[in-house]
Amino acid sequence: MTRVVLASNNPGKLKEFSASLAAAGIDMLAQGALGVAEADEPFNTFIENALAKARHASQITGLPALADDSGLCVQALGGAPGVHSARYAALADGTRSDAANNARLVADMAAHTDRRGCYVAVLVYVRRADDPRPIVVEGIWDGEILDQPRGSNGFGYDPYFYLPDLGMTAAELPLEQKNQLSHRARALRALLQAVRSEYAAPTH
Known part of the structure; x- marks a missing residue:
């Protein structure tokens, strides 16, 4: 098994990534268990933030590292909230919660008829901190933004x-179905394919 540090302390992410990547011979360890503090995420793109987190974790531990960055991008808002998705409302009034973020999104979308949006997940895998060609994959989940909430899952x-294709919101989907369709699930499948190729035994 190849030991890889996950540049996150989120137990849900650790469980999800560990289950997916074990098939490729990868043993995931949360960065906190190795004494790694969270890295800064100062950039305006998912890929730059994920790469910064992966390099930071690898630099401190000496291990290969995996990092992700994700969020919601809305066409009519120029891609916002984007990398600021988790703190969208906090940028305006300091409030940080899902409810506040959704309230700001609804308010910002009130004047727009173009409701297109997508969830984005970018995963970055570095073999070492100064890896010149990190593995980068992206998962996109297209949808539309409603002005009233639906679902509680x-x-x-x-x-x-x-x-639109399912006639449901992401919160109305059964968890198992959501985990098959989501942006993170799509990115994980792409990463698994890339990592399997990376560690595949030579055929000659």
């Missing part, structure tokens, strides 16, 4: 994230 913006 999700979190974050899920009650307002409508999936």
Whole structure:
């Protein structure tokens, strides 16, 4: 098994990534268990923030590292809330909660008829801190933004994230179905394919 540090202390992410990547011979360890503090995320793009987190964790531990950055991007808002998704309301009035973020999103969308949005997840895997060619994958989940919430299964913006093909919001989906369709699930599948190729035994 290859030991890889996850540049996060989120137990849910650790469980999800560990389950997916164990098949590729990867043993995931949370950075906190190795004494790594969270890295700064000063950038305006998902890929730059994920790369900064991965390099930070790898630099301190000497291990390969995996990091993610994700959020909601809305067409009519120029891609906002984007990398600020978790603190969208806090940028305006200091309030930080899912409810406050959703209230700001609804208010910002009030004047727009273009309701298109997408969840984005970027995963970055570095073999070492100065890896010149990190593995970078992206998962996109397209939908539309509602002005009224529907469903209670999700979190974050899920009650307002409508999936026209299914006629439901992300918060109305059964958890198992959501975990198959989500942006993070799509990125994880792409990462698993890339990592399997990376560690596949040579055929000659």
